[in-house]
Amino acid sequence: MLEINGIDCYYGKLHVLRNLSFKIGDEAVGLFGPNGAGKTTLINAIISLIKPAAGDIIFDGENITTSETHTIAKKGIALVPQERELFPEMTVYENLELGAAFIPHVKNRTAERLEFVYNFFPVLKEREKQHAGTMSGGQQRMLAIGRALMADPKLLILDEPSLGLQPSIVSELFEKLAEMKKHISVLVTEQNVRESLKSVDRGYVLENGEIALEDTAENLKSNPHVIKAYLGI
Template identity: 40%
Template sequence: MLVLKDLTVFHGPERVLQSINLTVEAGELVVLLGANGAGKSTLFHTVSGLVKPAEGQLHFNGKSLIGKSPAQVVAGGVVQCAEGRMLFSQMTVQDNLKMGAYSYKRNKKAIATQLDYVYELFPDLVQKRNASAGSLSGGQQQMVAIGRALMSKPKLLLLDEPSLGLAPLIVEQMFSIIKEVNKEGVTVLLAEQNAYAALSISTRGYVLENGRLSVEGTKEDLLENEEIRKAYIGA
């Protein structure tokens, strides 16, 4: 479904990603592990059309994404849920969710159907639908952020650090929902520092270090890799 081949990205004079080769098959849940500053968000921004690569190829379902606007990328089925949630804090939960339906904003029936789906996934949001997004807890805000991305009807969902700043029990709940979304047919590329939680629901994974992919393998391979355990999981 997604193919990155020899992808290199600069931020000004600095090379942020170098010769990235990564694939995601339809139906997979693939984890991209890496510390802060490794280049995970830059990779996602490049796939989303927010950043232009200097070199390499980037294909989704056999078609190049290079040169596509972010709106065209979303319309084609690739949707990013950004790190930090990026909600409109003064708007209600429901209005934030509806922002994700921008590409079909005139189809009220389709919006209502997708809202029902999101509220079924995140029942905690039902009673909060008319509350301002800024008044919610961190976990609830993350639910809104993921729900808004799902409102765009993604074929491929890019999730950037969804567990950041959340309590362990909320992280467990969040990852359970992500796994359910994947089981229902949405392919997921998940960028995370919480390696154990992410790998527990994944198909396989990659490790990004200083802009380069250093390791790839099944979740079992990565969980058993001593260097990865020391760096991301602990003894």
């Protein structure tokens, strides 16, 4: 589905991603690593917010390395960014409607997509008319994910969905993610490795802009390096 072949990314002279390659199929993939490892940079490169200096990004057999962000969104990659992910001045319903309004293949299926999203996050239906900015952090995160799902994407990218949420909501969120991967491919970056390993199939560990480790979720749980550096046992 998504294939990244040897990309290099820079911020000015700072070399952030070094000859990085990875693949996502019909599965949920986790991307782990400490702050500054390049997780968000990698996501930004995928959706073309920054352009890689070298390498290719292939989505569904099509080279999207130099495509513009909005056309990539139309091709089926939806993003839930790290923070400020909503339109606070719009209502919950408007936020969701917007998620589908500019994506050609769902533009006329808003009702059907709404039902799908409300099924996933019933709380959003209850708060349909509320302004997005007035909801709690957890609800806002759900709305951001709901808005991304409105586009009926092939690949959903979540950048640190657990950030700033209380632990009970984090586990609820990852339960939803585990359910979501039955429908679509998911790429999730996380610092909360313990929780996210429960819902992904495979994981990459990113350190200093390079893939340090790649394995199935089961194997990562028992990998000594992961246990020492990320699970803190």
